[in-house]
Amino acid sequence: MKRILVVGGGLIGIRHLAAVAAHPECHLVGLVDPDMSVAPQLNRFADMTQVTEQVDGVIIATPTGLHARHGVYAAERGWHMLIEKPVASDLAGAQDLSRAVEKAGVGSLVGHHRRYHRSAQQLKHLIAKGDIGTPVCANLIWAMRKPDEYFKGNWRTAGGSPVMINLVHDIDFLRFVVDDIVATTALRGTSLRGTARIESGAVSLAFANGATGTICFADTTPSPWGFEAATGENPNIGTTGQDMMWIIGTNGGVSFPSMTLWSGKDWSAPAQKTSLDVNANKKPPLDAQLDHFIEVMNGAQPLIDVTDATRTLATALAIEEQLSPQLKGVANG
Incomplete structure (x- = not known):
């Protein structure tokens, strides 16, 4: 069982929550979102720094401008990550994230679900x-x-x-x-x-x-x-x-x-x-992507990692x- 945290409770984040909750090989750690009224039935955190539970992987579905900062923090915590697309709002942020992922030795996957x-x-x-x-x-x-x-x-x-x-x-x-x-x-x-x-x-x-x-x-x-x-x-x-x-x-x-x-x-x-x-x-592409994220956490080559997604962003x-x-x-x- 992979312990997965979702960050961001918007339209796509809610879909990720449902996919993780329904997956037989995943345990949903909870949701990080500053709006505590979103999915109050779940284990809730207003900020990633509040998470003390064990986390294997994080799905980052926050606004694009926050992707790099949240991804760098996840890498520092040693969490494998699936980041929604685009990978960042600018090349500097994407490159910072790529360096952080490489330094931490964690797996990265970017949500170009097509x-x-x-x-x-x-x-x-x-x-x-x-x-x-x-x-x-x-x-x-x-x-x-x-x-x-x-x-x-x-x-x-x-x-x-x-x-x-x-x-x-x-x-x-x-x-x-x-x-x-x-x-x-x-x-x-x-x-x-x-x-x-x-x-x-x-x-x-x-x-x-x-x-x-x-x-x-x-x-x-x-x-x-x-x-x-x-x-x-x-x-x-x-x-x-x-x-x-x-x-x-x-x-x-x-x-x-x-x-x-x-x-x-x-x-x-x-x-x-x-x-x-x-x-x-x-399966719906979002569910197939979650299957692949589990494989990435187990060491598989990602279909599109942060470095590859940075080329799309560029x-x-x-x-x-x-x-x-x-x-x-x-x-x-």
């Missing part, structure tokens, strides 16, 4: 074994219209860029199935809600394996295209089942999540379509920075 979709792992394997030949291009769309209430009376009115809230997931997904991203160029779209907030844009990508790619994104457009809508993973977002990513190579291409494989030789004949059997999740921050000068220009104009 890697646990069996269809995502199927896609990664298909590309790696050369079913589409050498990857050449990857194109992804994330587009939906967030409700106006999402932005009213909170920090998102000015700072709710979909890059760090949403695109960070797609960036990590592309890194997982294609390769590391080594360069980006971003163009900002027009703001339609009357604020200076980033709402839409297009990003060009260069991968370490020589492939290139694009991401088109918007949070102002009702559309069927986006990971959540395509896979049905988020109960708050309507499911469409429409493909939202297309990867092409020297022998053909594949679309996701339908896992439709296309193959051919040259333009003299149409590409041939093969519909593959899509690997279905045996790409997202670079895109945000490339959009910011354009953003200031629009705001001043």
Whole structure:
């Protein structure tokens, strides 16, 4: 039995609490959250320093700006950790955390949970074994219209860029199935809600394996295209089942999540379509992630640790920075 502490009682923290409580190989030590009215039936702590019980692993689901500080403290206590994504709010914090984890010799896992979709792992394997030949291009769309209430009376009115809230997931997904991203160029779209907030844009990508790619994104457009809508993973977002990513190579291409494989030789004949059997999740990705966290605590190699997640963060921050000068220009104009 692994003794697990959850830090942060927000929407995702509550889901982690339920997963730990239901897991036959876990014992829930309790919840750390300054709001003591959250889950009062549990063993409650207002701060991590109050925890005197034995802890094997901690799940950190606090606001992103607190991830590095909480993770460093957990490492100093000798606790293995699962940290929600993004791993930190800036590179300095992520690098501090990486050093603390290495110094303490504890295991780290970062909650980029899309890697646990069996269809995502199927896609990664298909590309790696050369079913589409050498990857050449990857194109992804994330587009939906967030409700106006999402932005009213909170920090998102000015700072709710979909890059760090949403695109960070797609960036990590592309890194997982294609390769590391080594360069980006971003163009900002027009703001339609009357604020200076980033709402839409297009990003060009260069991968370490020589492939290139694009991401088109918007949070102002009702559309069927986006990971959540395509896979049905988020109960708050309507499911469409429409493909939202297309990867092409020297022998053909594949679309996701339908896992439709296309193959051919040259333009003299149409590409041939093969519909593959899509690997279905045996467990919700969050539960599969908890299974893997237990393995990491037992010494297994993490699917994505703090160092790897820092590369995802660096790409997202670079895109945000490339959009910011354009953003200031629009705001001043």
